[in-house]
Amino acid sequence: LEYSCFAKQSLYIATCLSLPVYTHTCHMLHFQQKALATRCPGTRAGRRSAIAVKCKAAVADAKPTQPRSPLTGEARSHETDVVVVGSGIGGLCCAGMLAKYGLKVTVVESHSIPGGAAHSWVRDGFHFESGPSLFSGLASQGKEANPLSHVLSALGVQLDLVRYDSWNVVVPEGNFLTRIGNDNFSEVLSKIRGPAAVAEWTRLQQVMRPLARAAALMPPAAFRYDPGVLVTAIGRYLPALLAAGGDAARLSGPFSSVLDGSGVSDPFIRNWLDLLAFLLSGLPADGTIAAEMAYMFNEWYRPNCFLEFPRGGAQAVVNGLVDGLQRHGGRLLLSSHVERVLLDARGRATGVALRGGGTVKARKAVVSNASSWDTLKLLPPERVPPAWRSGLSSTPACPSFMHLHLGFDAAGLDPSLELHHIIVNSWQGGVTAPQNVVLISIPSVKDPSMAPAGHHCLHAYLPATEPYELWKGLDRRSPEYKALKEERSQVLWEGIEKVIPDIRSRTRLSLLGTPLTHERFLRRHRGTYGPAIQAGKGLFPGPGTPIPGLYCCGDSTFPGIGVPAVAASGAIAANSLVPVWQHWALLDEIGV
Known part of the structure; x- marks a missing residue:
């Protein structure tokens, strides 16, 4: 359950541009999240395991998620444009977008079920989820939409969604049912803390409204990791960014600074917001960027908003992404563990070698959806730049x-x-x-x-x-x-x-x-859940690496941890591998 984060900073753009407003704004834009999701581990599926498929794709004859007779050994060898290592949501979003752009793509997955930390399995008729469980914004449209929704829209995938608006909370002060989209939390505060706490909460909501608007100005789908970002991001959204300069600056720091500046001192409110920040980013308010919380306020504390449950659970989201990938010509190889990333004599990534035999050659790029630490394990130690290895190895990890x-x-x-x-x-x-x-x-x-x-x-x-x-x-x-x-x-x-x-x-x-x-x-x-990078103290790296031809996406890559963030990271990596004109056309197509 984690209203996952989008961001710590746009590394490339902040370097390219000397505009202070953008330096601040780019921190916030990555938090356009509209989905809660906790990425947690699951238990390995046994022989009786099956995938809970409850996804409605726009094309009726979508290929199945799991081939009945998966290829093994050397039969898996082939050449493609891009090979993606790992079928987590970030990897599938990257692969699906690349296939949408017209590239030949193969996803290689070690498990027998796709989805990574979002996969599900069945035991004795019970469908068990390994990770994401609380979503919103999956059917949203436009600039403010969940980045995962942007990818689903691009791939022509629709999910069968159940809407709801409440969950149960048990805290030391008591039990209560909290609802999004109304003043329910003010009522809770009135009962357990009194009118002074309600006044603080009301004042904080007033402070957060303009911050929430500023946090929704630029969709992560517009980002790419090359100079083309000056066209796809700045060229499309600069006037709005400049107009929000002051609010953007406030979004770039930790959320605790906003609370301090707003005079929020009630212990329960501070504890509650620490909890929400922790569920969003894995860190309390002093480590969570303000932009992330601003977007959460926009989603939870405005009229007529709601949560969404995809019928079939998180696996339905995964299966929708797989269906979209396959409908656009992409391939998925399950039970295909990557032993190592192949490098040519010049040090360029050219494909992957699979356990049990077989290689997938990549004409254009290899994209790793593994964590930064696990990506390092796939590379020959002597071919990895020492500074890069040292930086990744020293990154703090969440428990x-x-x-x-x-x-x-x-x-x-x-x-x-x-x-x-x-x-x-x-x-x-x-x-x-x-x-x-x-x-x-x-x-x-x-x-x-x-x-x-x-x-x-x-x-x-x-x-x-x-x-x-x-x-x-x-x-x-x-x-x-x-x-x-x-x-x-x-x-x-x-x-x-x-x-x-x-x-x-x-x-x-x-x-x-x-x-x-x-x-x-x-x-x-x-x-680990992912890198423990605190707001204002560190940066998530972009998709590029010092290894030519090797890119990364997922929770070790900008924007960071969580379903919307990893979906954005996959889209950003894909955008970076295609011409600007294709990227621009896609933004037009999905209406952002």
Whole structure:
């Protein structure tokens, strides 16, 4: 559950332009997010696994997501224009956009199911999600739309969406149902904090309105990592950017500075906004850029807004992207683990070598959707520039996750049971403290087909607060590992019991995931959520690398962590590989 971030800074443009207003504005533009999504690990699918396909594509004869007889060994060898390593949302967005632009593209994925941290699997009729669970803006249009929506629109993909507007919150002050799109939070504040807190909140909303407008001026779809950005971004949007200069400057710093400047001192409001910032970016308010929170205010605290659940869950989004890729001539190779990126004698990336035999040669580029740390592992150490290696290796990493997936009997439960629940055990120590915040999603309350009749499926997790060091080096088959799983999962059970008190007796199937699960099956360095880059203290790199022909996208790349951000990163990488005129025409086509 993470209203994922867009941004820390536009590296290339800030360098190209000496306009102070743009230097500030480019920080904010990357946060045009309209979707909440937590990227979390899942459990490996067994032989009975299947994909929850609930996606309506614009073309009825879309190719299947998983070929019945996938190619193996040398039979996978071929030549293409671009090969994309990894089928996470960032990689699929990049590949789909490149295919839309007319390039030949192949995506190679190690897992048997596409989606990376957004994939789902089925066990005994229960559909379990590994990551994103809370979305909005998937059907939006125009400049302010979610970047993922821009990609779906470009590929001609439509999703079957269920709209809703509420979730359940359990905090030390009590339990409450919060709704977006109205003054519900003011009512909550009135009950638990009083009129002074309501006045502070009202004042903050007034401060945030112009900031929210400024944060929505330029779509990430307009960005590219070459001088052509002066045409596709500046050429299209400069007048609006200049007009918002003062507000843009305020958006470039940490959100805590906005709170301080607005006189927000109520402890509950500060704790609540720390929580929201943490769920968006993995960092509290002092590490989350103000632009991200401004866009969140625009989405959650204005009239007539809503959340969206894609029928079939996050896998439906993934399958829609795969369908769009394939309809435009792209290929997806599953169960195809990349052993290494191939470099020619001049040091240029020319393709990938696959485990078990086979190579995919790339005439134009290789794009890695792996994390920066995992991308380094694919390159010959002696061919990597030392300064680049040192910079990536020293990037701080967010912690990992604990997961509990349950299939349980729903008999007698309130039919109005919420899809999402946030549990905060204590404000002391902050929202980033281990074993403190528990997030719960029950997707079958919106899509009953995701569980057997009379049952629900549930995913509870600790959102990027589980220390990898506790698990490092443990044998997953050892009694020590099993005991630690049992110990560290109790906070998840206890969190669920605050929503469903008799959950243990109702449970028919339970699966536990740890940082080692995340590391192994999602192939994530130390099971991390992504880089822990704080607002004002560091920058996400652009898609280019010192290796000619090698590009990157995903949560280690600008704009950063989260579904909208990685979708934007994939689009930016794709835009950077095509002529400006093609990029401009696409912006016209999707109406931005």
